[in-house]
Amino acid sequence: MSSVLSIRHLKKAYPGDPGRSDGSVLEDFNLELEEREFLCILGPSGCGKTTLLRCIAGFEPYEGEIRIQDQVKCEPGTDRIMVFQDFNQLFPWKTVEKNIQYPLRKKGIRDKEELEQITAEYLEKVKLPGTEKKYPHQLSGGMKQRVAIARALALKPKIILMDEPFAALDAMTRNRLQAELLHISETEDCTFVFITHNIQEAIVLGSRIILMSGSGKVKIDHRNTLPRPITPSTDGYGELWKLFHDALEE
Amino acid sequence: MSSVLSIRHLKKAYPGDPGRSDGSVLEDFNLELEEREFLCILGPSGCGKTTLLRCIAGFEPYEGEIRIQDQVKCEPGTDRIMVFQDFNQLFPWKTVEKNIQYPLRKKGIRDKEELEQITAEYLEKVKLPGTEKKYPHQLSGGMKQRVAIARALALKPKIILMDEPFAALDAMTRNRLQAELLHISETEDCTFVFITHNIQEAIVLGSRIILMSGSGKVKIDHRNTLPRPITPSTDGYGELWKLFHDALEE
Amino acid sequence: PAAAEAADTSVNLAFQYGLAYAPLTIAKEQKLIEQAYEEATGKTVEVTWTQMSAGADINTGIASGSVQVGFMGVGPAITGCMSGVGYKIFMNLSGQEHGLMSNREELATLEDLVNSDEQVALVNIGSIQHIILAKALEHAGFDAHALDANLIAMKHPDGMTALESGNVACHLTTNPYIYKEREDMEASGLHEIEGISDVWSADNSFIVGVCSAELCEEDPALYEALCQAFAEAIAYINEHGEEAAKITCEFDGTTPEEELQYLEAGTYATETSGVFELATFMAEHDFLDTAPESFADLAYENVEGN
Amino acid sequence: MKKEKLQSCFVQLVFVAAVASVWEATARAHIFGARSELIFPTLEAIGSAFVKNFASGYAGVSFWIYILNSMKLLLLGLVLGIAGAVLFSGLSVASRVFYYIYNLVVSVFDLIPGVALLPVIIILFGIRPSVIVFLVVHAVIWPMSRNILDGFAAIPRIYVEAGKNIGLNQLELLTGVYIPAATSYLVSGLKVSWARAWRGLISAEMIFGIASCPGIGLYINQMRTNMKNAEMYATLIVIVLIGVLVQYGILEPIETHTVKKWGMTK
């Protein structure tokens, strides 16, 4: 398998902000991600997870090098679709339906029926059928997040960057969407970078799990070899959970 | 103990939105909350939890009656402080410090040293010392949420309304803040209404746990009598967890 | 419009607002220019009339060549001639009576005014009214600029409003406002300060027509037609006052009777009167940078008068 | 919504009635000297002047013609001004260099009074109705541009990022993100521009009236020159009526169907 994402010597500091003692949020950050990997990132609040994702997506200037499929990419592009942490990432001037269809149109899908079919399919996946004609401000927090997930998935990008996408969801919806992502990851040619605070979620989803320290360093980089599907009763789940839990406690 | 919050026949429908089949988000919703109770609310995404909280806080017009300490309250007030679900609830034009101090000032605390001491104390509680001079846009998602929590706690209101306050936090920070809330609930004269998606969190925190159905009805109203402190290894935890988990699965 | 497009030549005329421009209304309504040109040459001319609120804009229009003929107060016309806008006076249009009205009893004479710090409203600083005031002052033995610091520039109707509502002490104005104010003498307790008519009457050139040098030189036929048409219009007003009043009253918002009265109070003639003398006075008192050497600096050869 | 509308209409009507009464009382008190009536006409006089305006026009030309001529120039100027503002502000989004230049241009030209530009305009355009159009454009384009530029700068970053993320090019970003996200600024700018255009038109026509294409400004100027204050106020009422009609009949519905529907404003 070839490397789909390669980060070398990434350094990121916000202007006008001394940040940590060393003056930057991320420093000499390195990461090689292979195709169809499902990378989960854990780490304490404020450690730089979102910052990392934003650098990969091309929203922030940085030092160092980020290559996507062996090409240096500094600008945002449709090969890496981001689901933001913020609730207000949908275009408020478009209905749910149009929010999903607009990027698809830009991608070249013009057929109205096909668009509607895709919309229906992905709204079904995120358990939101019937909300097509609503505007974002008429949705609850979790519903907005799910529409954003549907919008990203429908685009079928090479890399999906997700920033705590399930944080606002109840356990059941969360389980259903986890299963959905696993399915996509298994059947489609798609690489995931997935930020979560939920250790269980990271173990269930990730083919690889990174834990960042409070100072933005990679503290654990673990290849998850537990047999799928993984549940808390899977052999080895307990140890793995403890590994990450303890590392976070430190 | 007297009833601190009493909701009778609450009905809420959003204008211009047919909503559910019965046309409203909440219908004939009743709730009596006693002083110093810690109410946790569970429920699927989009069931009306935030709507309920907003009605209590006085941000939405509604039918029915909501009484706070036996007085009908339709307007927002400092007796009920809300921590919103949205990340952007801090005033972006004020530093972290000022965001916390501004409501305190309005409450009548003018002494500069006292203000600084309170700020330091509560920032310490939410694990954010050293961020005093930052502006909200310089914080990560979880950090913003924690400042909002600190702002609410520092005010020591009669009722604290919290809408998934810990959703964006890592396990460890979450645990620490849970302990903090429990401590406040035990030592101070404060009633909590706390929305969460985390069943464990609800069991650990709640002296009473309500589970709402997808149609906005109260499905389970459980008085939590497990001996504190509650951990997953506490006797009876497993059954309780299963009770809520299964109810959510339905 | 179709006929207009087919016209052989065209001319742009610009003028300002008021009774003093009455002959233009006659010429416009009776199409005198078009007729005169066609009679003389057998060709057609398209005439465009533009009403501007400042002589300065007309000057710019002529200087840039988009206007060929303008009518304005004799003051700006002299300034234009001397600052090289490229035109000269090609005829006189009208003269109007001016008067200085006051609502303060203690201001009986110019001397009272000079010794007070009351304000005088007139249409513009450096305007012909300003120059008239300067002349009157000099005539009465004061410095020509003695009242300069007391001036308030505003349009005639605003000045009248200010005077009648007691907000300004004096108003120097012309036809028809001066007549209206005189009518109100009794009711409003206004009175006239003497001294203006000694130096300025309706016989003095007040509004003159100017014509660009290009038109004068390059299209003598049109130039002739213009002169002839306006002479006819002026003659019409003088000979058929009632008919003329009926035509122009609508534009001035009066009844035909009032209009006739106003028209008769003015002097409509093609000969200029006192232009050179005025220019000399202006040059002597800083209203003008360079003095004309002779009347020929200000007017074309065909113009009669001084 | 419906109820609020009614309530607002009611309040506004009561207010207008109150203002009218005060005016009438002042007019009837004759406190402004002998010509008080002329300077401060009664509502009756204004009303009959209003009727007369429409019934008989002025100088043999129907009042409708004045309105029509003005509206033609006004609309042309307004459309050109708004289109120009959108175009140039859009280019400013695409190119930083262009932004620096345009920002300066807006700051400078917004300061220059129309009359002062007149010589240059006359030189370039001659004496034509287009001069008035140009002055209207001059009145509209700079404040509108200011609103759009500032609106573009203030839109939440996340929308632009979401737009770039789905691969929008500069033009698509402009039409697909910047313009809708800044709609409340745009609508505010439209309201200001609409008023600017009216005022610009009246002043333009007052300094520059073309007899072959007479407009409302020329009309007002004539009325002023002739001391017909009742007619002048009646004409102002027409201007205000048209202006308010557009505001409540066109601009508010635009607001209701965009930013209000989208939950972006109250």
Next chain:
Amino acid sequence: MKKEKLQSCFVQLVFVAAVASVWEATARAHIFGARSELIFPTLEAIGSAFVKNFASGYAGVSFWIYILNSMKLLLLGLVLGIAGAVLFSGLSVASRVFYYIYNLVVSVFDLIPGVALLPVIIILFGIRPSVIVFLVVHAVIWPMSRNILDGFAAIPRIYVEAGKNIGLNQLELLTGVYIPAATSYLVSGLKVSWARAWRGLISAEMIFGIASCPGIGLYINQMRTNMKNAEMYATLIVIVLIGVLVQYGILEPIETHTVKKWGMTK
């Protein structure tokens, strides 16, 4: 930040130089007929008129006096206009009834050209420099109010709710939430108003010149009347310089230290 500032200055300087060259080339080409120099003076002529303005003034009055007089009236009008706009828009936040009325008042008065109000103003204020102040206020207050009203309507609901939640009363809500949250609208409104005030002042002084308190508008008018176009352009340059100075020296820093610092705009 620093670098961007430099870059922007550089681009703007290059642009100004380019415009100046085009002007000069046009002026030297004498393309506007025989009187080209008079109506389209060369930079040299404008430059020496600029120097002469300051050196000798006009009619025995120093040019500084003209500037000073104008600035006095301008600032007074600007401050009154802005204060009024803030005050009334603030009241509109507090009372719905007041909002309906004020919204109508703004829509109506914004449409009325200053000249048309002149008779009424003269009656009410007499013949004083305050008439000019009043006309400047009239030029400023309505567009500024429009910006503030629309800015208030567009601020995110959550800030208002957070404010009410911590027990702010109406006045505190206004100063503590509405005004800071709408700052980007306010600053935009300030920029527009500043330009409006200049334009309003010049036109006011052109229709209403007070010899005992001569201002720049009067000066420009004199230059126009006397066909001194070079002097007129030189005076315009002074106006533009002051205007741009305020824009870049006062308004931009305000922006940098508020909305930019708060991350509310780019």
